[in-house]
Amino acid sequence: MMRNEQAIRNLAAKLHGPLLQPGEPGYDDARAVWNAMIDRRPALIVQPQHVADVCAAVNFAREHDQAVAVRAGAHNVAGSGVCDGGVMVDLAAMRGVDVDADAGIARVQGGAQLTDLDGASAAHGLATPGGVVSSTGVGGLALGGGFGWLARKHGLAADNLLSLDLVTADGELVHASGDENPDLFWALRGGGGNFGVVTRFTFQLHPLGHDVLFGPTVYRLEDAPAVLRRYREFCAQAPRECCVWADLLNAPPLPYLPERVHGTPVLSLMQCYSGTDWKEGRRILAGLHNAADPIGDGVAPRPYLEAQQFLDQAYEHGARNYWSTQSYVELPEQAIDTLTGLAAALPAAESDILISQLGGAIDDMAPEATAYPHRGIRFTVTVGARWRESADDARCVAWARDGGAALAAGASGGRYVNFVGEASGSERSAYGLNFERLQDVKRQVDPSNLFRVNQNVVP
Numbered sequence: 146m147m148r149n150e151q152a153i154r155n156l157a158a159k160l161h162g163p164l165l166q167p168g169e170p171g172y173d174d175a176r177a178v179w180n181a182m183i184d185r186r187p188a189l190i191v192q193p194q195h196v197a198d199v200c201a202a203v204n205f206a207r208e209h210d211q212a213v214a215v216r217a218g219a220h221n222v223a224g225s226g227v228c229d230g231g232v233m234v235d236l237a238a239m240r241g242v243d244v245d246a247d248a249g250i251a252r253v254q255g256g257a258q259l260t261d262l263d264g265a266s267a268a269h270g271l272a273t274p275g276g277v278v279s280s281t282g283v284g285g286l287a288l289g290g291g292f293g294w295l296a297r298k299h300g301l302a303a304d305n306l307l308s309l310d311l312v313t314a315d316g317e318l319v320h321a322s323g324d325e326n327p328d329l330f331w332a333l334r335g336g337g338g339n340f341g342v343v344t345r346f347t348f349q350l351h352p353l354g355h356d357v358l359f360g361p362t363v364y365r366l367e368d369a370p371a372v373l374r375r376y377r378e379f380c381a382q383a384p385r386e387c388c389v390w391a392d393l394l395n396a397p398p399l400p401y402l403p404e405r406v407h408g409t410p411v412l413s414l415m416q417c418y419s420g421t422d423w424k425e426g427r428r429i430l431a432g433l434h435n436a437a438d439p440i441g442d443g444v445a446p447r448p449y450l451e452a453q454q455f456l457d458q459a460y461e462h463g464a465r466n467y468w469s470t471q472s473y474v475e476l477p478e479q480a481i482d483t484l485t486g487l488a489a490a491l492p493a494a495e496s497d498i499l500i501s502q503l504g505g506a507i508d509d510m511a512p513e514a515t516a517y518p519h520r521g522i523r524f525t526v527t528v529g530a531r532w533r534e535s536a537d538d539a540r541c542v543a544w545a546r547d548g549g550a551a552l553a554a555g556a557s558g559g560r561y562v563n564f565v566g567e568a569s570g571s572e573r574s575a576y577g578l579n580f581e582r583l584q585d586v587k588r589q590v591d592p593s594n595l596f597r598v599n600q601n602v603v604p
């Protein structure tokens with residue numbers, strides 16, 4: 146508990162945005178994150194209006210030996226946007242996006258969500274790779290890597306970063322790019338929130354003025370092994386314009402699904418074709434669907450923004466969640482059987498197992514070119530328990546944990562930092578061969594480990 150009342154009053158006097166303490170109005174809303182399993186109480190919550198407030202918060206935390214947690218979209222499943230004790234920097238008021246369409250770049254404030262970046266970019270017929278749920282924070286997503294429907298075509302969100310401005314542990318605003326502070330620029334692209342509070346991201350944008358061919362095709366669970374095998378073959382030769390994620394879930398009550406399957410386990414192939422020639426896109430995607438007869442199909446031309454929001458409702462804030470994750474160069478036979486078995490035993494209505502297709506442009510970079518080490522990985526699987534009642538905690542966590550362990554055979558051993566369900570313990574598998582270089586950079590910019598509420602690189 147922080148007791149220096151005068152120092153807190155001095156901090157409040159410096160800030161342009163609010164400073165919240167336990168019991169004050171707004172405090173509980175600000176500390177609540179996406180995952181309702183996380184219930185942490187920061188000693189102070191600073192809600193910066195601009196960079197000077199961020200500097201003041203960081204200086205205060207350093208001078209009083211308090212950890213700093215940075216909250217952008219609050220989506221981190223391990224809860225790394227919020228701390229127990231310490232200073233939480235809640236960037237909710239810093240969500241501005243400024244698109245320079247002529248230069249093809251977006252300057253994005255540190256607290257922006259994907260919806261802010263996508264919306265501002267789409268107004269100019271432009272886009273950059275993000276994730277698949279629009280309320281995810283650009284901050285956590287891009288600092289950990291960041292992949293969604295466009296990553297196979299244009300690389301990770303982190304690969305599209307041109308520069309970043311951040312407030313480092315000494316309270317200074319620093320610019321990092323290929324020319325300026327290149328080691329820090331390297332570390333920020335995959336090294337998570339370990340190096341400071343990013344106040345501005347500058348992204349490369351790409352033309353995307355046309356609709357994408359997008360939506361799910363849904364199969365019976367009994368057909369899942371055959372369809373997943375076909376999916377695996379398809380992914381091995383799919384063009385970069387195609388990205389298909391496979392989701393094993395309880396069927397939502399969608400109009401194109403027969404009522405009898407609503408609420409029962411199914412396999413959904415979420416497809417995105419971002420090329421311009423839909424006839425060609427339909428021809429390519431048809432190759433996915435010759436292993437079994439689908440029970441429903443929702444693929445249609447849609448604006449990219451609609452695709453970006455398609456899954457939002459399924460992943461709203463406020464449920465209890467626990468994830469475990471594995472990555473694969475190739476999806477082994479055994480994993481296909483294990484996945485189908487896990488889907489037959491989903492522990493709660495909203496739980497699912499999501500297979501993200503990677504590869505393509507993500508692999509144009511070498512594993513050591515940025516801090517994100519998982520190049521060459523074709524699939525990342527997330528066993529996602531999602532439930533409502535605390536009485537179900539142990540059962541649901543056990544399903545996801547055991548499921549992740551059962552999927553370890555044939556996996557790469559690496560874990561995507563943004564999908565790790567535990568607050569600590571996966572640092573080596575998250576940063577892989579880049580861990581030691583990340584430690585070198587950490588020793589230079591944050592030797593006292595002020596930024597340790599994350600998959601922490603201990604200096």
Ligand SMILES: Cc1cc2nc3c(=O)[nH]c(=O)nc-3n(C[C@H](O)[C@H](O)[C@H](O)COP(=O)(O)OP(=O)(O)OC[C@H]3O[C@@H](n4cnc5c(N)ncnc54)[C@H](O)[C@@H]3O)c2cc1C
Pocket residue numbers: 178179214215216217218219220221222224225226227236255256275276277278280281282283284285286287288289290291292293337338339341342343344460563564598599600
């Ligand atoms: C529903 C859902 C869907 C998702 N979909 C995808 C997906 O499609 N693709 C994908 O790659 N990932 C996805 N993720 C994972 C997501 O990338 C991580 O949860 C990520 O950590 C979220 O970032 P955030 O800013 O929302 O989270 P927060 O909890 O606010 O922050 C997460 C971490 O990032 C750090 N951080 C955030 N902003 C800053 C900043 N400005 N400066 C410094 N540090 C910062 C924080 O300190 C913290 O350690 C998804 C997560 C959820 C819950």
